[in-house]
Amino acid sequence: MTRGRRILLIAAAIVAAVTVIGVVVAAAAGAPLDRTVVIHWGLDGQPNGWGPAWTYPLLIGATGGFLAVLLLVFGLIRYPAARAAATPPALPLREGEIAVWTGTVPMPRWLLVLVIALGVLIAALGVVLVATLGWRGLPAFIGPVVILLALAVSGDYRATAGPTGFTARSVLGWPAFRIPVSDIARVSIVEVQAMRDFGGWGLRWVPAGPGGGSRWGIVSRQGEGLEVVRRDGRSLVVTVGDAATAAAVLEAYAARA
C-alpha cells in the first residue's frame, strides 16, 4: 500500500471516529430526541427555525459519513497504471557550463479574472458583514476564502530545472515543490490526460501514481508534460511546453549526482 493510500485510509478512519463521537454527543445532549429544538438562527442572533432534536445527530452523521466514505473510496480505488513514457538523452554540457531551464504552467485568463472578481466580492462582503454584525460575522467567510485560495493556487506556476534540481512554484510563492537533484530517480516526458490521470485540472493529488508513490499534478491542459519521479516513488507532473529540454537538463545533472 502506498503512503498516499495509507494517508487517505487513516483520514477516513479519523473522520468516521469523530462522526461517531459527534452523533453520540449530539444525541445525548438532545435527548429526548422527539422534542422540538432551535435549528436555525437569523443574522440578528435570534432563533427563527425549529425542528425535532434528532436533526443534529442526523446532520452530523450524514455529513461525516459521506466524507468518510469519500475518503475510503479514494483510498481504495484503482488508479491508472503507468503508460509508456520517454526519457530524453541528457543535455551535453561541457566542463564548467551551467544550464538552467525555466517554463510556466499558465493560468487561463478567465480563471484569473474569476479569482480577482471573487476576491473583490469576498472583500466587499467582509467589510459589509463586519460593519453590520461585528467580528462574529467572520466565520461566514471561511468557506469562500478557502475556495478562493484553492482556485488561486490551481494555476500560474513557474518551473525551473537546473544544477540544484527541479522546482515548481506558484507565483503567489506558495505552494512550492522542490526536488533536489540527489532525490531524482528519473525524469520523463508524459502524455497527460487530465481527466484520466488526475480527475481534472489545476493542482491535483493522486494517492497512487505510476511511480509507486503518490503523485502531484500541476495540470493546465492535455498533452505534453514533464514527470519527475523521486527516489521514494513519489512524483510530480507539470504540463509545461518544451518538457524535453527540461528533462534533458535534469538528466544531465542527475547523471552527475
Next chain:
Amino acid sequence: MLVVVDPGARTPVFAQIAAQIAAQVAAGSLATGTRLPAARELAGSLGANVHTVLHAYQQLRDEGVVELRRGRGAVIIGAPADEDVHEAVRRAVAAARDSGLSLPTLLSLIRKEFGE
C-alpha cells in the same frame, strides 16, 4: 527557456544570457508575451549575481527583444526572425559543411559581414 552559461568563457556571462534568450526569440521557441523569470530567481538558479542577469535583461531591452515593466518583470516583445533568415542560415551552414568550414570560421565570417 534554456540558458547555458560558461563563467570561464571569454564572453561575459550577461552577454551569454542575453544572446541565448535573443536566439530563442528569433527561433520562435520563446513566444511574444512570454514572461521571463525574475532576475533574482534566474540568478539564483545559475549561481550568478543578480546584477549580471539584470544587465542581460537591460541589454535585451535595448535590443528591442523584451520590455521591462515595474512589477511585471521582463516580457518578450520581439518576434521570430523572418523565414528568409532561417532559410539563409540553413543554406550558409550547409555550404560551410560542404566546403569543410568549421563553426568558428563560419561565425567569424558572419561577424565580419555584420560589421562587428
